[in-house]
Amino acid sequence: xxxxxxxxxxxxxxxxxxxxxxxxxxxxxxxxxxxxxxxxxxxxxxxxxxxxxxxxxxxxxxxxxxxxxxxxxxxxxxxxxxxxxxxxxxxxxxxxxxxxxxxxxxxxxxxxxxxxxxxxxxxxxxxxxxxxxxxxxxxxxxxxxxxxxxxxxxxxxxxxxxxxxxxxxxxxxxxxxxxxxxxxxxxxxxxxxxxxxxxxxxxxxxxxxxxxxxxxxxxxxxxxxxxxxxxxxxxxxxxxxxxxxxxxxxxxxxxxxxxxxxxxxxxxxxxxxxxxxx
Amino acid sequence: xxxxxxxxxxxxxxxxxxxxxxxxxxxxxxxxxxxxxxxxxxxxxxxxxxxxxxxxxxxxxxxxxxxxxxxxxxxxxxxxxxxxxxxxxxxxxxxxxxxxxxxxxxxxxxxxxxxxxxxxxxxxxxxxxxxxxxxxxxxxxxxxxxxxxxxxxxxxxxxxxxxxxxxxxxxxxxxxxxxxxxxxxxxxxxxxxxxxxxxxxxxxxxxxxxxxxxxxxxxxxxxxxxxxxxxxxxxxxxxxxxxxxxxxxxxxxxxxxxxxxx
Numbered sequence: 001x002x003x004x005x006x007x008x009x010x011x012x013x014x015x016x017x018x019x020x021x022x023x024x025x026x027x028x029x030x031x032x033x034x035x036x037x038x039x040x041x042x043x044x045x046x047x048x049x050x051x052x053x054x055x056x057x058x059x060x061x062x063x064x065x066x067x068x069x070x071x072x073x074x075x076x077x078x079x080x081x082x083x084x085x086x087x088x089x090x091x092x093x094x095x096x097x098x099x100x101x102x103x104x105x106x107x108x109x110x111x112x113x114x115x116x117x118x119x120x121x122x123x124x125x126x127x128x129x130x131x132x133x134x135x136x137x138x139x140x141x142x143x144x145x146x147x148x149x150x151x152x153x154x155x156x157x158x159x160x161x162x163x164x165x166x167x168x169x170x171x172x173x174x175x176x177x178x179x180x181x182x183x184x185x186x187x188x189x190x191x192x193x194x195x196x197x198x199x200x201x202x203x204x205x206x207x208x209x210x211x212x213x214x215x216x217x218x219x220x221x222x223x224x225x226x227x228x229x230x231x232x233x234x235x236x237x238x239x240x241x242x243x244x245x246x247x248x249x250x251x252x253x254x255x256x257x258x259x260x261x262x263x264x265x266x267x268x269x270x271x272x273x274x275x276x277x278x
Numbered sequence: 279x280x281x282x283x284x285x286x287x288x289x290x291x292x293x294x295x296x297x298x299x300x301x302x303x304x305x306x307x308x309x310x311x312x313x314x315x316x317x318x319x320x321x322x323x324x325x326x327x328x329x330x331x332x333x334x335x336x337x338x339x340x341x342x343x344x345x346x347x348x349x350x351x352x353x354x355x356x357x358x359x360x361x362x363x364x365x366x367x368x369x370x371x372x373x374x375x376x377x378x379x380x381x382x383x384x385x386x387x388x389x390x391x392x393x394x395x396x397x398x399x400x401x402x403x404x405x406x407x408x409x410x411x412x413x414x415x416x417x418x419x420x421x422x423x424x425x426x427x428x429x430x431x432x433x434x435x436x437x438x439x440x441x442x443x444x445x446x447x448x449x450x451x452x453x454x455x456x457x458x459x460x461x462x463x464x465x466x467x468x469x470x471x472x473x474x475x476x477x478x479x480x481x482x483x484x485x486x487x488x489x490x491x492x493x494x495x496x497x498x499x500x501x502x503x504x505x506x507x508x509x510x511x512x513x514x515x516x517x518x519x520x521x522x523x524x525x526x527x528x529x530x531x532x533x534x535x536x537x538x539x540x
Contacts, residue, residue: 041452046459053467061473062330071330080329190310197314202321211329 017121024122028130029137036100036138043138047096048146051088055153058084058210074212076243081154086164086236087209090171092146094229097139097172098179098200101131105183106192114276124271125263128180132263135176136169143168159241163248167239170255171232175200177262184269184276208233214245228258285383292384293392300396304362311358312404319354319408323347326472338474338505347418348499349471351408352433356491359401359437360444360462363393367445368454376538386532390442390525397438398431405430418502425501425510432517433494437462439524446531446538465491470499475507490520 006013036043058064062071062080072080108114117127151157158164186192206220207213207230213221224230231251238244244251270276285292304311327343337345370376379389412418420426440462448454469491478486486492493513500506506513532538 039452042455042459046455049459050463053464057467057472058329060477061326063477066477066479071332071335073332190307193310194314197310198317202317205321205325210325215328 021122021126024120025126025130028117028120028122028127029134032100032104032131032134033137033141035104036134037141043096043100044142044145047092047142048149051092051146052149052153054088054210055081055084055150072211074215078156082156082240083237083242084210085150085154085156086240086242087233088150089143089147089164090168090229090233090236091204091209093139093143093168094171094175094204094232095139095196095200096142097135098175098182099196100138101135101176101179102183102186102192102195104134105131105180106186106189109183109187109275110189118273118276125267127270128177128263128267131180131183132173132177132266135179136172139172139176140168143172156240158239160239164236164239166252167232167235167255170252170259171229171236174228174232174255174259174262177259177266180266181262181269184266184274187275203227204229204233208237212245228254231255289383289385289388292382293388295382296379296384296389296392297395300362300366300392301399303366303396304400311362311400312407315354315358315404316407316411319350320411323350323412337477338499338503338507340503340505343416344418344503345474345499346472347409347412347416348502349495351405351412352429352495352498353466353471354408355401355405355430356433356437356466356494357462358404359397359434360441360458362397362400363438363441364445364448364454364457365441366393366396367442368448368451371445371448371538372451380535380538386529389532390528393442394435394438397441398434401434401437402430405434420501421504422501425497427501428514429494429498429501429517432514432521433498436490436494436517436521436524439521439528442528443524443531446528446536449537465489470495470507490516493517 058080062068064071064079064081069079072083075083108116122130147158182195183192186195203224206216207224207227213224213230216224231246231254234244234246235248235251235255238248323343323346326346331342331346335342367376370379379392384392409418444454444457448457468486469489470486475483475486487508493508493516496506496508497510497513497517500510530536
């Protein structure tokens with residue numbers, strides 16, 4: 001809005017928005033993304049480092065460091081390490097995307113700064129989109145260095161970069177949007193942390209990061225295939241040139257639809273002021 | 279007119295109060311301080327069982343799952359003992375209520391004892407609950423209880439000391455998070471929790487023996503499975519000396535008020 005000369009005493013013109021308050025949306029995304037990058041040691045370096053630790057531990061414990069093969073016979077001729085890379089990348093990306101939104105929203109509530117997002121002229125769906133997109137960017141910005149390091153450490157290559165990019169993008173958006181719902185729900189830090197310790201991390205780790213879901217006991221395997229993270233890991237493994245159990249199109253559809261649903265849910269809750277307005 | 283309270287050689291009331299405060303602090307949020315680490319440890323157990331625990335697989339002469347259990351229990355104890363003292367001191371410093379423990383008539387040795395007791399109690403509770411949960415699925419029982427007890431206590435104490443030292447040294451949450459992520463977690467992951475030493479290339483054996491975490495896990499595991507990777511006597515010596523050195527350092531920090539008193 002450039003300043004236009006107006007006659008003295010005339011009312012300031014009302015600022016007009018189009019269908020979308022682009023400036024406000026971009027400002028919210030920038031603010032949340034910067035908050036994430038500010039702690040880059042904890043949010044980018046540490047998760048990459050711990051993904052490497054998992055690779056190291058599995059490399060030694062499986063005996064592959066000493067050239068032993070066949071411990072993880074299900075992993076195929078390439079051995080265990082190439083199997084781990086896609087799952088670990090997806091796990092890191094979605095976990096970071098979720099942490100970005102869950103903790104940023106919980107912080108606003110605990111510190112009573114909720115006005116920061118309720119007062120600006122942003123519609124509920126714009127606030128939800130702002131958080132979801134900033135969380136997506138956060139997950140991806142950690143995912144890229146992590147991917148690079150894992151490719152080096154496990155000696156794998158990405159067969160279909162486009163597919164991998166799409167999977168990571170949709171997976172990050174889904175968890176960032178779902179994270180917004182969790183952030184709205186949580187009233188204390190404990191509750192925010194409980195989401196990760198009791199739900200997201202167990203579900204992710206059992207969804208085929210370290211071993212195929214098929215190795216799980218029947219009922220548990222059936223349960224795991226109901227969660228979208230499973231589809232993200234399965235499709236990512238196909239993008240790495242490995243074998244997956246699901247059709248890629250179906251996996252992408254599951255991720256896209258559940259991401260949109262999570263975003264709509266967050267928007268609806270923000271519009272109703274759930275746990276935001278007294 | 280009230281008379282000054284006479285305190286003997288040891289301020290028992292003060293020491294007990296500090297210990298009780300440290301224990302209540304974590305019990306109040308038991309979901310995060312006990313249940314969450316137990317769930318995470320069981321998750322690791324399940325994943326390793328799934329990925330590497332083929333029926334006939336053995337490590338150090340016992341089934342892989344029996345080998346893995348003591349290592350994971352020890353890892354959980356160590357990480358939680360560290361988390362308890364480091365977070366307690368760190369939060370007290372950031373929030374400014376560290377004066378609550380510096381003002382009362384407690385000597386450095388009493389302060390150290392109170393904090394360490396809090397960390398050790400948390401380590402032991404987490405370890406016991408994890409063991410009880412694993413016990414449902416896999417029969418792992420101590421065959422040399424003295425080794426289990428000694429290494430459990432020595433390790434919890436060592437990590438409580440490290441946590442207290444780290445908590446005093448750190449000026450921001452970032453600092454202590456860095457110590458957790460880049461020192462404590464790697465040392466515990468790469469210490470033989472998940473594998474027996476013969477899985478490492480020869481040239482790495484020497485490096486593995488430099489890690490004090492190796493001895494606490496090795497001795498603790500000996501208490502459960504009766505087999506060890508290292509020399510148990512050396513391990514006990516390393517643990518006693520490391521604890522003594524860390525204790526001396528902590529007492530000196532508390533005595534001089536390093537980063538505690540302006």
